[in-house]
Structures are given as structure tokens and as C-alpha cells.
Amino acid sequence: MIALLLPLFAACFAAAAASTPLVLVDSLQNAYVQPGTALSLDKSSVSALVAAATGLMPGSAIGADLSHELSQILKPSPLVKPRAFVALNVAGLTTDVLGELFANRQHRTVELTGNGCSAMAVINGLSSVAAANPSAKLVVVDQLGVQNCKDDCMKQLVAGAVEDCQMDMSSLDLTQQEEKLFSVELATVYSGIKAQLAAVQKRSELKVAQEEVEVYEVSLMGLRALINKYGQDSPEVSAAKAAVMQLLDWAVNSLDAAYAGDIMYQVLPLQKAPQQAETLSQLAGWKDRTRRQLLQASYPGTVDEETAAAKLFSAKAAGYGSFVLLLYFSAAAIWCMCNMPFKRDTLLYGSKKDQ
Template sequence: MLLMQAYLLVATLVVSAQCSSSILFVDSTSGSYLADNNKVINMQSSSLSSLMSALTGLMLSAVDEDASSAIEKVLKPSPLKKPRAHIVLNIAGIPNAMLADLFDGKSVLEVQLQDDEDTSAVAIVDSLTSIASTNPDVAVSMLDYKGLEGCMGNCLEEYLPAASSYMLAEHSDSQLTFPTGVRLDFDSLSDKMFAIEATSLYAGLQAQIQQLSFNLDQDIQILETTLLGLQGLEATYGPDSEVVISAREALCNLVKWAVSSLDESFKGDVTYQVTGFKGAPKKNTVQEIMGWKQERRRSLLSTTPSSNNMNTNNPVYPPTNQTAAAQIFTAKACGYGAFILLLYFGIAAIWCMCFMPLKQDTMLFGAKKQD
């Protein structure tokens, strides 16, 4: 029976390929970064990395015309002020309208990706990979992966009791009971996948907050998580079933707690990028879903230093992407060199005007021409 569920899981994913791709950008508490624009902004998915780089102030190779237009419509012109953190949430099975309600009082802008398929999650992960490879000294953390990495043994036994309290659910033995009385049984593959993802998000966020307390002077941080558990529940029980509705409400409660915790940790100076995409495209089993997730994020993981290295203030050496690191070093060296030269010539010019022998013959002191 379990094997049959695995092969029937996410049968509705083929339909998701026909849906639109939209992403929500959420401003900080102070509203310092996003433009006052209530219209839906259209752009190509290939320009998403440029928009993310402009928002976070990180370097990227090039900006095309489409990206430049989107940046002008989405962001306020603030070249010197950047958020302390940028959070990327990819959550399958939750509509964007429901996700937007989790950010009460904050400015929300919708960006529509002009692609034939629902590739929002793919475009986001690829954009993060591009940014991480170009900026190897910036921390790009996958919260759910960090949560699993930090487990000493069984993650469900270790973290689910605490995570379930923020979902307003109860955990007992191998079951998770929602306030509506609906239960998830971990003998079911889809039920267990949902519980593991929720637990890993909670554990990863706790680890990130603890790490932040030791690295207060760290540069901008980019945090990402991709959750596909609701996608499996929808295919197993149906999108309008009580199980899916209860699980969706519980996950929204957990995400709302996560947003509140992140705002508190970064003192409100954090922006969000949220998408409630339909799911991993054209994947029909749990194994295919998880394989898609690992495949899309493998390159991002390869550009991200391990948590052991990130827990110290020492940079990772040798850098993961040595070519990008060399380019960054060259740019910084040129910038510092140009500044030193300008400073030298500026000081020399001031010295000449003040101490040259014919200073009284100049207009500097307002003196008349003398013989």
C-alpha cells in the first residue's frame, strides 16, 4: 500500500507546469528598500538574479535591459543602504495570497516571471547559486539542510515536539495531531516527509539564530528554504481534503513564527522573497520530488561553506570558487589603489597651495600681484 502511495504521490504535478510563476518581495519593517508600487511587475526569470543582487547589494556579472527595468520598478534607489539579511522561502502548496497575509503591516510587491512553465522555484535556486558563486565570502544558508545537518540522531524525536508547538499541533509517538483533530501518520511516506521538512525548518532556524549571536558583525546573510511536503499531501489526500487544509494552516503558523523570529533577530532590517509555487514540475513520486530538490540545490550547496566553517569568524580557505574570489580580490585591490592615489594627489595639491614659495602671488590668499 505504501509503495502504491509513493507512485501515486504528486500525480497532479503535471498540471502545475501550466500555472503562472509569481514571486512576492516583502520589505523590511521600516519600508526602506521596495518601491511604492501596487502593480504586478513582469520580468524574465533570467533577470531574477540581477534583481536579487541589487536588493542585497552583492556583485553580479552583468545587468541586462529587462533586469534594469525591473530593478527600477521594484527597488528604491538606495545604493548605500542594504538589509542585514534576505530570506528566500519556496513553499509548495500554499497560495501567494495566503503567504502575503503572514506579513501584516509590510509592503509586498508581486513579480510575475514571463515563462511558459511554473519555474519560479528553479529560477530562485539558480539565481542563488549564481550569487553565491560570484560572492564566495557571503553566507548563503539553506535552513532546512542546516537543520538536518545539526541533528544528533533522529530529527523527529529531537525537534518535532518543539516545532509542533509553533504549528499549534501535538506530537505523540509516530503521529502529528492538528487542532482540527486530523492526524498525520509517519508510516505514510508523504506524512513523514511533511513532518521532516517542518522539523528541519525549525531546527535550521534555531541554529541560524544561535550562530548570529556569535557573529554580530557578519555581512549580509542570505537564508533559503524549499518545502515540498504539502505537495505530497495534496496528491495523496486531495487538494481540498481536511488533511491538506489542516497541514497548510499548521505550516503557515510555523512560517509566521519563523518570520517573527527573523525580524527580532535582525531588528526588522530583513527582506523576504516568497513563492507559493505548485511543486516540483513533472515529478510523480516522493523519490522524484526529493531527487529534484537535491539536484536543484546541489550546485548551491557546493558553493556554500559547511556549517563548521561558518561558525567561526575565519574565512573559508581556500575559497570554494577560486576564480570568483580572484575577481573580487582584483576589484577590491583596484578600488583601494585608486583611493590611495586620489588621496595622495589631493594632499599634495593642498600642500603645494599652502607652502609653495610664490604663494602670495596666487589667488589663494586674495593677495595682489607683487613684483
């Protein structure tokens, strides 16, 4: 997995003056995106954008200016939100090529501006929203795909991805490091999506209602490593691009079917090649930190005993207070009824007109 992150890590240290397109793709079932031309948004506001699109709590306060910017991107529908939100980060494919996956959907381009790495801005935004919404589910797809993977399961996953997604990787030498890591990346994303599809199907069979929007994080960086090795127009890269598109086409169609079309996509294409080659240890450390960051935001760990006791006391105090208030008002209502003066109401039992 180390070589897969080479372009992403280098991009994070490149000059950040240029903007990066972030494309929001609408649901097939409902319209959440405002139509219009591209708008600019600071990279630090990605968490607010994700929160506004999903209806989840933002990781930080949203000011009036930022709220106005978001209202120009997304339709104001606080009570109607998608059932799923997919943050898709792809290196090596252009926006036009990725647009073929969503040809029949309304979309809106947001130009990410400001300092910092765009891919890291997405990671930070998802982490912030996940931390602010403990009950919401953040699915780190590649991490989910390698859970409980033992022995030769990766070979089986690669074979399953090739068969189900109808990918042709015959021109790739999978014994080479870049090709091998590229195939493993596709296989883990395939496995993670398939596992989540099974969970959604089981929930549907058991008729269990979905409480919160489910957020997916999908990152595909292996194609960029192959471009660096063979060149943009090489046969190996052409085959790899076709494989990525086949995987994404399968994933989009499968997720659309699972959520009955009520799903939004946030697509971040990373096109620039790295300017410098970083060490493998640094790349491995970056990968480990970002996965840990996303998982830590999703599962923040157990609460200490003192905090748990304080929460329990607060809950009990609120319950006792509500009971006392209910008892007081019930007694007051009974007292009023018992002491009500029983006499004929002049409106109900008034005199006749002739009297």
C-alpha cells in the same frame, strides 16, 4: 525527503507558458519595494532581482532594459539595504493565505514568465548571486537543520517544533511515509532557523558587526505530497496547512525580532499539482543536485596553488606599487618645500594705499 519533491519535479517538466507569482514583501523598518500593480519579469532575471534587492553583486551583467524593469519594482536605494533576505518557496498554499503572514507590510507581485521551472529559477538565481559574492552568507535552512543530527535527534526536533510553533499534528499518522516526511521537513526548517537565530544572537552579544546581507533559502514541499494523497479538502490536509502556517508564523516573527525588522521576504507559492508521477530515483537525484548546487555556490572549494600564488603576487605588487608612489610624492613634496623661494608675497605684504 523524496516524496516532498514530487510536485516540484513534475512542475519543472510541465508547460511553462503560464506565469507564476513571486511576491516581494517589504521590511518593517525600511521601505525597499516600489508600490504598484503586478509586473512581469523573465525567470532568467531572478538573480538580478535578488541582487538588486540585497545590494549584492549580480551573477551576470544587467542591461539597460532590465535595470529599468528593476527600478519599477524596487526603490533606488544603493546605500540602504536589508540585513537579511529570505527566499521562501511553499507548495500547496495560495498567495492569499501566505499574505496573512505579512498583512501589515507593503508588498509587490512579480509575475515570472518565460520557459523553465519557477522553483528552479529561484534556485539558479540564488546560486548565481552566492557565487558572485563569496563573502555573503547563503543559508540553506533545511540543510543547516540536519547538520550533526544523530540517533533520535529528529524525534526531538519534531517535538521541539510542535512545542515552540504550537502546531497540532495529532490528526496526522506520522507512521505513514507522506506524513513522516512532512513532519521531518517542518522539523529541519525549524531547526535550521533556530540555529541561525542563535548565531545572530551570539553575534549581537559579542557586538560583532554584520558585514554583508544574509540570504536564506527555505523550501516547504511536503504539503503538496499530502494534497496529492488525501485531496485538498481532507482533514489531514487542513491540519497540515495549519501546521505550515504556524511554522511560518513562528519563523517570520523570530527573524523579524533577530534583525530588528530589517528583513525582506521573497515568497514563491507553488499551487499546481504534478501532471505525472516521476520515479523515486529521479526525485532523489533532483534533491541531491539542488542542495549540492546551493552549497557549492556558497562554498566553492579551495583555490588551487597556482591561482593562490597569482593572487598573492598581485596583492604584493599592488602594495609595492602603492608604497613607491607614496614615497615618490613624499619626496617631491619635500623637494618643493626645500626649493620654495622665500620672499615676501606681494599679496600678504603689499604696499599701503597711500604709497
